[in-house]
Amino acid sequence: MAESPYGFAISDYFSSFASNFKNPFPILRSFSFHHHHHTRPSLRTLVNLFAEEPKRPKLVLYTTSLRGIRRTFEDCCAVRAILRGLRVAVDERDVSMDVSFRIELQSLLGKGRPLALPQVFIENRWLGGVEEIWQMNEAGELGRRLEGVAAQDPTFVCDGCGGARFVPCSYCHGSQKVFVEKEGRKRRCDECNENGLVRCLHCCS
Numbered sequence: 001m002a003e004s005p006y007g008f009a010i011s012d013y014f015s016s017f018a019s020n021f022k023n024p025f026p027i028l029r030s031f032s033f034h035h036h037h038h039t040r041p042s043l044r045t046l047v048n049l050f051a052e053e054p055k056r057p058k059l060v061l062y063t064t065s066l067r068g069i070r071r072t073f074e075d076c077c078a079v080r081a082i083l084r085g086l087r088v089a090v091d092e093r094d095v096s097m098d099v100s101f102r103i104e105l106q107s108l109l110g111k112g113r114p115l116a117l118p119q120v121f122i123e124n125r126w127l128g129g130v131e132e133i134w135q136m137n138e139a140g141e142l143g144r145r146l147e148g149v150a151a152q153d154p155t156f157v158c159d160g161c162g163g164a165r166f167v168p169c170s171y172c173h174g175s176q177k178v179f180v181e182k183e184g185r186k187r188r189c190d191e192c193n194e195n196g197l198v199r200c201l202h203c204c205s
Contacts, residue, residue, distance in 0.1 A: 056150040059083065059090050059127075062105045062119040066096040075130040076118045082137050083120070089152035091204065097166055098193045122149065160202030169198050 061083065063076040083090050095102040095117065106115055108124060120127040127145065128136065136142035157163050168174040169192035176196045177186045192198050 056148060057123050059088050059146065059149050060121045060123070061090050061092045062101060062117060062121075063092055063094055064096045064117050065094050072117050079118045079120065079130055079133050082133060082142070084154040086143055086146060087151055087154055088146050089150040092165060094165065097195060097197065098199075100193065122146075158200060158203035161200035165200050165204055166195075166197040167200050169196055172196060 061080065063080065064072060065076075067073045080090070080092070093101040093104070095105060102115070105119060108121065108126070109115065109119070116129055118133075119129055120133055122145075127133070133142065136145060158165075161167050169176075169189060171191045172178050172189035174192070174196035176189050176192060176194075178189045179186050189196070
């Protein structure tokens with residue numbers, strides 16, 4: 001009987017190979033994920049795993065894009081650059097683009113504190129302004145304080161808004177007016193802010 005260089009009979013090999021054509025299912029089973037009793041997680045299991053994963057806290061930066069006060073604008077850019085360098089996701093809220101952010105920030109700071117920009121919060125917990133953020137970053141403490149915060153690639157640019165975080169309102173197209181057929185007149189759009197803008201759903205949801 002001819003022997004293969006691998007130590008088994010060639011006839012036995014061809015006999016086994018031919019038998020697979022009569023019963024092809026062993027071949028299919030050998031290539032399946034269930035061959036060694038490995039099972040894929042069901043869709044319900046995956047959904048439950050994501051639901052049970054702890055939600056990472058959100059880092060919020062109150063800032064302004066207006067250059068009227070040069071020092072304030074430069075401070076906002078500096079803090080933004082520091083946070084981006086630490087690769088954390090930042091929910092940037094431009095008070096010059098939406099007056100509701102200014103009201104929101106004043107409520108968080110309290111009536112006794114001046115409305116200075118920028119201001120950084122982890123959820124609703126105040127982290128600091130430009131001086132605090134700069135000092136913590138220089139001391140190497142800021143990275144530790146931001147452990148557990150959601151991360152993001154610093155080169156990320158949203159396809160929906162191009163990084164502006166606002167888009168024109170889809171109801172009034174930025175005009176702030178919508179026509180009400182029942183009333184036969186135009187009224188103020190309830191969906192957008194004072195600039196006819198809404199927050200981008202792709203990066204600010």
